[in-house]
Amino acid sequence: MDVSSPKNVPLLLSTAASIAIGVIYLLEIRRAKAEKVLTMKAIMLTRFESYCHSS
Known part of the structure; x- marks a missing residue:
C-alpha cells in the first residue's frame, strides 16, 4: 500500500479519526x-463521620 497515494488519504483520515x-x-x-x-x-x-459523632 502506497501511503502517499491520494486515494489512501480518506482511508488514513477515517482510520485516524476512529482511533481518536x-x-x-x-x-x-x-x-x-x-x-x-x-x-x-x-x-x-x-x-463514618456521622457514626463517630453519634456515638
Missing part, C-alpha cells in the same frame, strides 16, 4: 469509573 474516538471513549470510561470510586469514598467517609 476510541481513545476518547476509553478515557471517558476511565474518568467515569474514577469519579464513581471517589463518590463512594466520600459517602463512606460521611457515614
